[in-house]
Amino acid sequence: MDLQVLTGIFVFTTFAIYIVIAIIARAKTTEDFYVAGGNISAVGNGMATAADWMSAASFISMAGLIAFYGYGGSVFLLGWTGGYVLLATLLAPYLRKHHTHTVPEFISDRYYSKAARLVAVICLIIASVTYIIGQMKGVGVAFSRFLEVDYDTGLTIGIGIVFFYAVMGGMKGITYTQMVQYVIMIFAYTIPAIFISLQLTGNPIPQLGLGSMMADGTYLLDKLDMVVTDLGFKEYTTQYRLSGLNMFVYTVSLMIGTAGLPHVIMRFFTVDSVKAARQSAGWALLFIAILYTTAPAVAAMARLNLMQTIQPTSDMSENLQYEQRPTWFKNWEKTGLLKFEDKNGDGRIQYTGDKATNEMVKVDRDIMVLANPEIAKLPNWVIALVAAGGLAAALSTAAGLLLAISSSISRDLLKGILQPDMSEEKELLSSRIAMGVAVMVAGYYGFNPPDFAAGTVALAFGLAASSIFPALMMGIFTKKINKEGAIAGMLAGIGITLLYVFQHKGIMFIKETAFLGDMDPNWFLGIEPNAFGAIGAIVNFTVAFIVSGMTKPTPKHIEEMVDNLRLPESK
Amino acid sequence: MSKDEYWSANIKLIVITLAIWFSVSYLAGIVFVDILNNIQIAGYKLGFWFSQQGAMYVFVALIFWYSSQIDKLDTKYNEEGSK
Secondary structure: OOHHHHHHHHHHHHHHHHHHHHHHOOOOOHHHHHHHHHOEOHHHHHHHHHHHHOOHHHHHHHHHHHHHHHHHHHHHHHHHHHHHHHHHHHHHHHHHHOOOOOHHHHHHHHOOOHHHHHHHHHHHHHHHHHHHHHHHHHHHHHHHHHOOOOHHHHHHHHHHHHHHHHHHHHHHHHHHHHHHHHHHHHHHHHHHHHHHHHHHHOOOOHHHHOOOEOOOOOEHHHHHHHHHHHOOOOOHHHOOOOOHHHHHHHHHHHHHHHHHOHHHHHHOOOEOOHHHHHHHHHHHHHHHHHHHHHHHHHHHHHHHHHHHHHOOOOOHHHOOEHHHOOHHHHHHHHHOOEEOOOOOOOOEOOOOOOOOOOOOOEEOOOHHHHHHHHHOOOOHHHHHHHHHHHHHHHHHHHHHHHHHHHHHHHHHHHHHHHOOOOOHHHHHHHHHHHHHHHHHHHHHHHHOOOOOHHHHHHHHHHHHHHHHHHHHHHHHHOOOOOHHHHHHHHHHHHHHHHHHHHHHHOHHHOHHHOOOOOOHHHOHHHOOHHHOHHHHHHHHHHHHHHHHHHOOOOOHHHHHHHHHHHOOOOO | OOHHHHHHHHHHHHHHHHHHHHHHHHHHHHHOHHHHOOOEEOOEEHHHHHHHHHHHHHHHHHHHHHHHHHHHHHHHHHHHHHO
């Protein structure tokens, strides 16, 4: 069957499922809307968390990043999984014990301050809105490439679907949809990987295939190292991302950023006990690891396939002739994500690590996962499945982020700060309206991606790492930190992180305003701006301790609250 | 078991968990990666394996291990507390 028709069937079947779920799982109370009634099982929440967490970036971009950064891409694998160990041991169980509905609500209770709540709301909204722009772009790209509808139409359909199930079902609708989305996503990711691993190594398990021998008797990774170094690229398995120190700090930033992202933390408020909160972090990471341990195999195999398609042997005269390039090559050229320029005029493609002779002038990293099944000549239904999977990944994360935004507007801003005597019905209505508005704002940015879109996801992690994570952790593990310390710490953490990012990347990412320039010699200890959240967190901890030491100690009833937080649930 | 004993037992568990978490990712995967890469198991250099495979498997196991240990501690606290 025609690829486009097949893709259409796959995509619209999955959309129909989301709509059915939205109708069945309507939110009737604020409890439903914020925490899905609070009785989701550990495994179910683990699945939903995995879908919530794995975004278009994980599904589409990550393997591409690893394919080109090789070993240096490990920071994403380690950073985006290791945070769950921190969540399970340091945050999730205690926040669940406190019975909070939003992250700023906990900060408000623990630091007995509306100002602290407001700071947390601002961090949450900036982090979530920046994050969501990337998802909206992912929806538009997946539609335009696979269904050949234009970007705007694709985006409109995507927004319509999210609007329907998120506004109607709140957390309840989102939870059940995310479980389905996880299943779609994981099949879409692993099936092509299994095929490709079989083709290259004869081993159907990609995680093992990556360490296996190919038909010619060499190990896949050794072969890849050889092929890329022959062409003048850095050795795949040992190429650092700048330096060991930079990788270390970057990994810390991503880990604590992951643990501090409100849309992930919120998922743990939906389970029925503290015990379930801990276990469900384990399930979530297990479900995530299925995709994340497959990704490095996809990355290495895609890189090798790409190289060997263009340069089948080391003899340059046998390189792929431009006129004979395969269909996928032409399709991606149309999108502008792949560009060829015949520098030496021989009609063949040279793909090398040397800028002067390299003729593949643009190979966008994002196409690696999407084009991979086509490069490996897999059947059409596999390619259609990948499209549905990419959409599931983008939509599930977008929905989770929208809920984080809307609940903090209705619960924290409206009810918590402005109008504490709001009735339950009014609160439910206002959270639905907030959700609708949030969808519209996100959609607007999807249609008009701001110039700074590319840098924004990194900023979200930086903010979560430097403000929310330290505030939550200190709130649980020390009683010393008081209201003044927490607020000063959060502001200092965000301040220094934003300053560092903006001085190198430009204020609000406008290049001309980057007063220190985006170059390594000006970087503090050679740490790239995206990795700076960890330093922001250290500043936050330090400032919070110093300021708390100089101001009035935490009141007695707050100390008792913390004591209670630390105790197990009574039977 | 007193409240303080429970909490310090929990802290001890967290320290053990995070020590292993740190070793498999930051030490094996980044700090000592070049040294470990001298050891090759099948097609994998060991340091590379830790950073792109091994650390993640250990993370999953760690969370389930921590959960089961703290569950035991909770039960013990609740039973002794009810006496």
